[in-house]
Amino acid sequence: MAERVAIVAALLLLAACHQPAKEARQAGPTPLRLELPAWAVADTSLRLDFPYDNPLTVEGAALGRMLFHEKALSADGSLSCASCHVQRFAFADSARLSPGVKGMRTARNTLPLMNLAWDHFFFWDARALSLELQAFEPVTSHREMASRWSEVYDRLRLDGRYPALFRAAFGDGRIDSLRVAFALAQFERTLVSLDSRFDRYFHLKEPSAMNAQELRGKDLFFTRAHCVDCHEPPLFGGHQVVNIGLDSVPIDPGMGGHTGMPWHKGRFKTPTVRNVAVTAPYMHDGRFATLEEVVDFYADGVFVHSTTLDEHMMPWRRGEVRLSAQDRADLVAFLKTLTDEGFLTNPAFRP
Ligand code: HEC
Ligand code: HEC
Structure with a gap:
């Protein structure tokens, strides 16, 4: 018994020694630190706590930024997230109800996007409990982008840039709805506004x-x-x-x-x-x-x-x-x- 424990321990040690070399070979995405003003760093109510399965990374946020401005997410290629979430209006827009694809209108006023890294529920009626879950909705909502996910994958794959960007952000070039939502959520967490x-x-x-x-x-x-x-x-x-x-x-x-x-x-x-x-x-x-x-x-x-x-x-x-x-x-x-x-x-x- 003691022998076997020793062998297992030795194997674990061996595995541990091999770890750094393996990591160096396939370097993952680079962790991204949000730059906050010094007063905000000191404010305990502004402590950042990212989901363990979707940490903030340079490559993930960069992919999210591209997807946020990507019209291929909408059924007829006419709208991106940024069509309704416009930067100069604090990522809201100036319409009472916003135009979606095919002449539809949103059921509610577009919410501005800022400091979402600290929110715990999303939408006017608080129906989404994470930014990741939120991001699934506009792409397929018939009042907004009205897409089917399978068509979104096809359109993104056809655009030669995306497979490499997905690989950099998530380790391989697979494009799926979860990764699109994760990347969008990462970008949205970088939208910090604390300097008025x-x-x-x-x-x-x-x-x-x-x-x-x-x-x-x-x-x-x-x-x-x-x-x-x-x-x-x-x-x-x-x-x-x-x-x-x-x-x-x-x-x-x-x-x-x-x-x-x-x-x-x-x-x-x-x-x-x-x-x-x-x-x-x-x-x-x-x-x-x-x-x-x-x-x-x-x-x-x-x-x-x-x-x-x-x-x-x-x-x-x-x-x-x-x-x-x-x-x-x-x-x-x-x-x-x-x-x-x-x-x-x-x-x-x-x-
Ligand atoms: C009881 C909580 C509460 C109090 C107190 C309150 N608000 Fe609000 N405020 C809200 C909610 C909730 C909304 C959104 C309501 C809705 O759209 O149905 C809102 C919306 C707003 C908006 C519109 C924001 C937007 O993007 O549409 C402004 C501006 C605002 N409040 C300012 C104020 C001011 C000024 C006061 C003090 C006179 C105040 N609020 C008091 C909860 C509150
Ligand atoms: C056609 C206009 C339109 C498009 C396109 C659109 N949105 Fe929105 N967005 C809205 C409206 C309207 C709301 C509020 C809806 C509600 O609360 O029921 C909203 C709410 C949100 C919220 C919730 C904010 C909060 O404070 O709770 C987030 C986050 C968001 N959108 C992100 C996105 C992303 C990411 C995309 C692209 C995948 C996108 N939106 C595309 C109109 C749009």
Whole structure:
């Protein structure tokens, strides 16, 4: 028995010695570290935790970037992800509902894409629990790209560049839906936006980054106007699914539509308000054209008797949120300080 253990141990040792040589021969993809500002590295709520089966790599994110801009993902070659997710609009677009292939329209307003590495659920109704799962949907959704996966593989294989890129990212040249989704998710995790004027004022202590009106708006946002109760920094959203009382009886069931739970009716993912100045129109159905309209809604348009109204909206139900015309203008001014110009023009995200 002892002998056998010794032999096994020796074999393991031998195998271990051979390991480095083997790795050197077939070098895998290179791990990619996201560059975050120093304050964000120190912020424990911004710790990065990638899925163990889809680590972030240079080659994977580069492939994802190409696929994100690849029209061959759509049935008639007319649309890429970037057709609806446009960089200068913080990867949203300016339509109320976006045009898909064959004259279809999306059922909801296009969500902006940023800081998704820290989100735990995706879509307005929170129906996808990972970015990998999310990425499967638009390619085959009949309202968006309306493709069949088998046809997508054929089109990508015909384009001579892809097999080598899949090999670099995943070890061999096989093209399948899982790998397409994994690469897209990796690219999307690189879309980090944490450098707005607000960040420079608040984290980098540059007093000149915000003016007096914007600072008044900031104080309102964080206190009396209760916005911070859901749009919580540093990400300003993404982490709650709530009914804010847009309608007395929700028209779109939101989260209730896929869970079937009556108390989930009218609940939607809280979108981030980072870069919100460039993502008009607003809300899941794009009903508000401007930030002024959004703030007017919070000031005096909330249906406080909506049966599934979120408990975070109690200050509204109690009539405590009162905003003067000046307050509203100040809040809008503050929201505009959350624009990150570098993010909107970063060449690393272009085709
Ligand atoms: C025709 C327009 C259109 C196309 C093309 C499109 N999307 Fe979207 N995207 C949307 C809309 C609309 C939503 C919101 C849908 C919903 O929540 O029900 C959305 C939501 C998302 C979300 C969720 C964001 C969040 O905060 O939860 C991600 C991620 C995303 N899309 C990535 C992609 C990727 C990757 C592709 C390409 C494979 C793509 N989209 C193609 C319109 C589009
Ligand atoms: C109870 C949580 C909650 C509170 C409090 C709250 N919001 Fe929201 N906010 C949401 C949700 C959820 C949505 C999306 C609702 C929908 O589309 O159905 C949203 C949407 C928005 C949007 C539109 C974003 C987009 O991309 O469409 C803006 C702007 C906004 N809120 C600003 C504010 C401001 C300003 C305040 C304070 C006056 C505030 N919010 C208070 C949860 C909240």
